Amino acid sequence: MNAQQLSELKAHIRTIPDFPSPGIQFRDMMPLLADAHGYGQAVAGLIEDLAPGSIDAVVAIEARGFLLAGGIARALGCGVVPVRKPGKLPGFTLGLNYALEYGTDRLEIQQDALKPDERVLLVDDLIATGGTAEAAARLIGQTGARLEAIRFLIDLPALGGMTRLKTQGWDCAALIAFD
Numbered sequence: 001m002n003a004q005q006l007s008e009l010k011a012h013i014r015t016i017p018d019f020p021s022p023g024i025q026f027r028d029m030m031p032l033l034a035d036a037h038g039y040g041q042a043v044a045g046l047i048e049d050l051a052p053g054s055i056d057a058v059v060a061i062e063a064r065g066f067l068l069a070g071g072i073a074r075a076l077g078c079g080v081v082p083v084r085k086p087g088k089l090p091g092f093t094l095g096l097n098y099a100l101e102y103g104t105d106r107l108e109i110q111q112d113a114l115k116p117d118e119r120v121l122l123v124d125d126l127i128a129t130g131g132t133a134e135a136a137a138r139l140i141g142q143t144g145a146r147l148e149a150i151r152f153l154i155d156l157p158a159l160g161g162m163t164r165l166k167t168q169g170w171d172c173a174a175l176i177a178f179d
């Protein structure tokens with residue numbers, strides 16, 4: 001994608017101050033997804049550097065990651081596997097607790113959702129501190145599948161998440177950054 005196309009995508013992201021709590025600048029991708037051309041461009045941009053046939057499954061993080069993952073999976077010709085908050089997925093699950101600024105959270109995946117050695121693309125809407133994506137990446141590791149790449153629509157570089165993931169050797173990237 002060229003700089004012009006990326007700035008058109010960025011223009012569709014709306015910033016909502018003080019949501020969901022005071023001091024947070026919420027980066028809202030819904031106007032982009034509601035625009036047929038913008039959604040298509042976002043999906044295309046997120047996978048443009050992945051070699052054809054290099055991904056077997058798209059894993060998406062609840063909940064906004066799901067909205068991107070459906071389009072991406074169709075474009076790649078593979079299926080979608082959700083990573084969800086605790087207690088949402090039926091049957092046997094694998095789970096992983098991770099630290100937040102205050103307290104802990106947990107993500108879960110269905111135990112049989114990925115096959116060993118399947119090549120996985122992990123997708124979410126936004127990376128901030130990287131805690132959520134790191135937990136999802138480790139969960140994928142527990143299944144025996146292979147994490148090939150992690151893609152985000154939006155990066156908040158000031159919060160350091162992208163650097164945190166790259167330091168661990170994962171191939172990760174985002175289309176748009178907000179300083």
Ligand code: AMP
Binds near residue numbers: 028126128131
């Ligand atoms: P983190 O674990 O700190 O990287 O946070 C990433 C997760 O929190 C993603 O699933 C995002 O959807 C959400 N998130 C964090 N900060 C924001 C923000 N400023 N605007 C929109 N979503 C956010």
